[in-house]
Amino acid sequence: MIVVKPGHRLRALIVAGSVWFGAAAAQAQSPGVTATEITIGALGPLTGATSFMGVPGRDGMQLAVDEINQAGGINGRKLKLDFEHAFTPAESVAAAKKLVEDDNVFVLVLASGSTGAAAAADYVREKGVPTYNLYGATPIIRTPFAENVFHGAMPSATDSAQALVDRVFQANPKAKKVGLLVGTYAFPQANKGAVLPLLQKKPVDVVVEEFDQGARDFTSQLLAFTREKVDAVIVMGSFSEAGFAIKQAPEKGLTNVVWVLDGSAVNDAVVPILGDKNPPNVWGYSNTPYFPAQSVAATSKFRELWTHRYGQPPQGRPNIYDLVAYGDTYVLAAAIKNAGNDLSWKTLIASWSKLKDVKPSDLGGLDVVYPESFTETDHQGNRLMGRATIKDGIWQVVPN
Amino acid sequence: MAELLMTIVGGIKIGAIYALAAIGLVVIHKATKTVNFAHGGLVMLGAFATYEMVVVFEWPYWMAYIAVPVLIGALGALLEFVVLKPLRRADLFTVIIGTIFLGTALSEAYRLAENSELLAVPALFTGPPLLIDVGSDVVIFTREQIWVTLGALAVGTAGVAIFRYSSLGRSMRAMASNSRGAQLCGYSVEGVYGIAWFLGSALAGLAGVFAAPSKGVSPDLAVSIVASAFVAAVIGGFDSLGGAIVGGLLLGCVETLSAAYVSSSLSMAISYFLLFCVLLVRPEGLFPEAKRRHV
Structure with a gap:
């Protein structure tokens, strides 16, 4: 039995008090976390050529945050979204620094595509801030592996490259010559680097042509x-x-070819450009189980939710980036929930790395993304990709 | 051979749109001596109005061809009355800066109103392309190519005819030639300037209707069209309406041929090189209105 002498009782109280205050102080130092709120920082392009990703990124995340907060938040804390515009690589690094160092966010979400993700990669690795890469296919954000960087519904360039090559030969098993029409910017270049080796393993000739971002001719x-x-x-x-x-192709004598479109091109906004609601031989892949305009319960409810929050959508919205941002915010919320009340970067990363088959409906959301799983050595949440084509004026996931 | 023919037809199509935009620029300059750098903004608004009518309200396409030029023409006349009339006595640079910032304001207003990278407008004519046998080759034309080329050139020619032969055109030419004299003959400065801006802007709006399906609607459209229209007008002689048509077609063909046989990313550079050569060799343009006098 331990007997505490009266003189020592005061000393023990002081020690216990110091430990309690120390712990409280340490808890208060967890950036972006208060007793009532958790701040999620995000960056992406709200204007410019890739705003079709950033704007839906912001809107989809905000929808999920609103829903989660209405349902009581995460372990008693409300979520708050702090979104910064970033289009160029320099803006992406500056936005990441501002969010982490000035705004003290708890977790950083990259809703910026490959250009922004590649630019911010070194900074987030060095800083150790838990980071969720929503859209970036670039290997620069994935290699070397970092324990604090996670990737959601959008798979790596290697995985999506295999899907692209598969779509070509599903549509035309006898294809002997394949053209690659590649943008000179980060995302297409990342995918080109992954597709070329796969095509070179096949008995086909490859013709590569490049174009600048925003090209119309x-x-x-x-x-x-x-x-x-x-x-x-x-x-x-x-x-x-x-x-x-695709629209110009007949004018240049290119007819009766199979067109396979990469990630961001698989968007309903392409249909009015083509001017055909059922264009033959246009294929792609889907990172989500359904497309936003497809008539299934989850997407119908999502469109209702979106319209209720933001009003009548403009052409091409909500798009697949709305779905991914919404669904992946739920995945992030699940990781935060499993980390418990004692939130720190370390506990979040540990909890995130153990998520298995997590989906939005686990927290009351709509299942508009495939279930995601992570391990300590594999931070790619999703690898599933559906076969997609344009039917009745919208992209639809069709059976393989 | 077939490839070259298809490339030239493609160049004529885009050149016809440049020509239409360039004629609008020249009409305003001829009548008011104002170089309208806001012209691209009016083309963009024409394309946007087409999107609203055809895609949002699902009105028949022909209504866009009729209503958009009237709307954009009226907007142009209003801008002249509100913004440029107070600058009428200002020096040339002030007016130029005024139109540059007017163009910027139109583009930025659009950017604020439409939070979208690009709005797509379907073509008036769809369906399979037309195949024509040329020897052992097949030349392919799309219906849209034929419509845009013939439609834009027909409207451009009508614009030239109105300016040259109608009483409206006479009033504008009179004002351009001698403003004081024209006033003494009973022409109103306000009226003629308003008509010139209406006509020039209506042509810009119509260029937007023709350009919308092939270029989409975005703030970039304003810059790309005004730059090309300006080059086409300068090549043609800047005060020559016929020259603007030839300049537009020439520019469209040079851009497309250089894209086909050199590089797509060099096509604009080659267009400016063409402009530079024309200015170097024939600074008054290919079809100057004023005749040289040797004294």
Whole structure:
């Protein structure tokens, strides 16, 4: 039995008090976390050529945050979204620094595509802030592996490259010559680096043509494909670039080819550019189980929710980036919830790395993304990709 | 051979749109001596109005071809009355800066109103392309190519005819030639300037209707069209309406041929090189209105 002498009782109280105050202080020092609130920082382009990702990124995240807060928050704390505009690489680094160092956010979400994710990669690795890469396919954010960086519904360039090559040969098993129409910016270049080795393993000739971001004229590229008599063209770029390339193709003599569109081009906004509600031979893949306009319960409810919050949507919205931002915010919320009340970067990273088959409906949301799983050595949440084509004026996931 | 023919037809299509925009620029300059750098903004608004009518309200396409030029023309006349009339006695640079910032304001207002990278407008004519046998080759034309080329050139030619042969055109030419003399003959400065801005802006709006399906609607459209229209007008002689048509077609063909046989990313550079060569060799343009006098 331990007997505490009266003189020592005061000393023990002081020690216990110091420990309690120390712990409280340490808890208070966890950035972006108060007794009532957790601040999530996010960055992405709200204007410019890639705003079709950043604006839905902000809106989708805010929808999920609102829903989670209405349901009582996470372990008694409300979520708060602090979104910074960042379009160029320099803006992305500056926004990440501002959010982490000035705004003291608890977790950083990159809703910026490959350009922003690649730019911020070194900073987030060095800082150790828990980071969720929503859209960036670039290997720069994935390699070398960092224990604080997680990736959501959008798979790596290697995984999506395999899906692109598969779509070509599903549509035309006899294809002998494949064209690659590639943007000169980060996302398409990352995917080109992954697709080329896969195509070179197949018995096909490959013709590569490049274009600048925001291009509307593809004369030289399409004529090159016509001269080479390609059977299929894989387009790596945005929906507007893909749309105008496909639209111009007949004018340049390129007809009856299979078109396979990469990630961000698989967007309903491409349909009015094509001017055809059922264009033949246009294929892609989907990072989500359904497309936003597809008539299934989850997406119908999502559109209702979106319209209720933001009003009548503009052309092409909500898009797949709205779905991913919404669904992945729920995945992040699940990681925060499992980390418990004693929130720190360390506890969040540990809890995140143990998530298995987590989906939005676990916290009352809509299942608009595939279930995501993480381990300590694998931070890619999703690897599933559906087969997609345009039917009745919208992109639809169809059976393989 | 077939490839070259298709490339030239593609160049003529885009050149016809440049020509239409350039004619609007020249009409305003001829009548009011104002170089309208806000012209691209009016083209962009024409394309945006087409999007609203055809896609949002789902009105028939022909209504856009009729209503958009009237709307944009009226907006142009209003801008002249509100913004440029107070600058009428200002020096040339003030007016130029005024139109530059007017163009910027139009683009930025659009950017604020439409939070979207690009609005897509369907083509008037869809369906399979037309295949024409040329020897052993097949030349492919789309219906949209034929419509845009013929439609834009027909409207451009009508614009030239109105300016040259109608009483409206006479009043504008009179004002351009001698403002004081025209006033003494009974022409109103306000009326003629208003009509010139209405006509020039209506042509810009119509260029927007023709350009919307092939270029989409975005603030970038304002810059790309005004730059090309300006080059086309300068090549043509800046005060020559016929020259603007030829300049537009020439520019469209040079851009497309250089994209086809050099590089797409060099097409604009080559266009400016063409402009530089024309200014170097024939600074008055290919079709100057004023005749040289040797004294």
